[in-house]
Amino acid sequence: MTDDLLICGAGPAGRALAHRALTAGLSVTVVDPQPRRRWTATYAAWADELPSWLAADTLAAVVDRPLAWTTRRIEVDRRYAVLDTAGLQDALTLDGARVITDRVTAITRPTRTGTAGLELPAARLSSARVLPAGRVIDARGVPRSPALAEQTAFGVIVERERWTAETLFMDWRDDNGADSAAPRSFLYAIPLDDDRVLLEETCLAGRPALSIRELHDRLIHRLRSRGIELTGEETVERVRFPVQGGIPGTAFGAAGALMHPATGYSVATSLRLADAVVAGDAIWPGSARAVYRLRQAGLRALLALPPADLPVFFDAFFTLPIASQRAYLSGRDELRATATAMTALFAALPWRLRGILARAVTMPSPRPGATTNTAYSTDPA
Structure with a gap:
């Protein structure tokens, strides 16, 4: 049997994709070494990032105006939602999917082989089993590496x-x-x-x-x-x-570069984009790829800041209009708005920090093992 969709990984991104594919009537296989392991991490998101199909009872708490203490107390005028981890996992039911307990060791992309026509993509498992499918999507996250922040x-x-x-x-x-x-x-x-x-x-x-x-x-x-x-x-x-890694357009979730490199958040984006991926829509237009590069530059800037100046940086960020904050944190394909937000942030910083950030943005990523110095939130992919 060849399913419509084979998903490698049953974390939040993979499970969300499988759940929405089943809802759309597709046949689905999910492969994961521990597909029934209960999630224990805390997941949170800005409330306006979450898709409308997500049940209200998957939210454990909603805060209207969370605080940021930088060099002063700032109320952030944007609703913040904390997800019920167990409730989210249960809501993303895999009923109707074929669930295989195994590890994916390789993914073969579709190829044309002479007169044999199109060879389907497939996943090779540690058991040596090979599973073809109409589409194979990698949602296994990003492995740790000294090269990655x-x-x-x-x-x-x-x-x-x-x-x-x-x-x-x-x-x-x-x-x-x-x-x-x-x-x-x-x-x-x-x-x-x-x-x-x-x-x-x-x-x-x-x-x-x-x-x-x-x-x-x-x-x-x-x-x-x-x-x-x-x-x-x-x-x-x-x-x-x-908070780095993944390649745009080749996978899903953190493996597909959906993690925001300056926050570590990816779950809400994966939930929001699951339906588009199920439908076969392109989720990496040129504008999204350009925003991705700007965000990578933003991470390099954060890593370059002297430790004592991080509160100053975030004081400037949270002083921006909420629309600008939202553009940088959530607008993954809003190129003009993201660039405008980053430009406004740069202008709001002291001159002594602008030179540091300008050099960091224009330099390549630090070499593996380089020491850096920053900090932020909790959203494993």
Whole structure:
């Protein structure tokens, strides 16, 4: 039997694609080493990024105006949604799909072989089995590599009454015990539901990124400075994944370069684009590829900033009009709006930072093993 669609990987991107393909009436095979493993990561998104087909009960919490603490307190006038991880996984049902527990070792693209006609694409499994399909889509994520900047984080889940402060999209205040010249990290504090809050010390992107141990120590210090002592019995979350990698147009999810390199967010984009991929539509027009290159340049700029200046950079960013913030964070094919937002951000920064950013943007990506210094949120692909 040859299915319409074979999806390699059953993480959020692969599962979303399979679910929407089944909804559209396609025959689907999903291959994953652990297809029924329960997800444990925290996924969040700007509410306006989520597709209309996503059930409301997959949202664990929605915050109307999350806070950013940069050099000052800023309310971000954009709704922020925290997904119910278990609810999302259950909602993306694979009922009707053929699910195979195995590892994909190679994907063969379609080729023409003389008079034999079109040879279908196929996936080769570790069991040596070869599965052809009408389309084969790689949604296995991006493997770690010293050449890629990574995002790391360490968090704890506490009862709501132990955290009486507001939702913090990012908090750059320097009460985490780190040396002023050390790579920066920030506090991410969001509700998981009516009863629990995630408090997470987060490093946006580093090559190498801050270690989980260092982030653990910083979080303990920060919370203690704010009067919160941990018992050691709290549920913890550890985050480590590349914020670079993937190739536009050849795969889906992080493997298909749908991760935003300056935030690490990809789940909402994968959910939103799943129907277009199922329909066979092109999701990488020239404008999207150009925005992708601008975002890569933006990541290089972040990596180049001196640690002490990161709050200044984000102060300028969150001072931009919401439309400009949205264009850079969510407008993956809005070239003019993205370029306008980046130009406005550059103009809002002090002169001493403009030269650093200009040099970083025009230089190639840092070599593998180069040390960098920045920080951000939690959205494994």
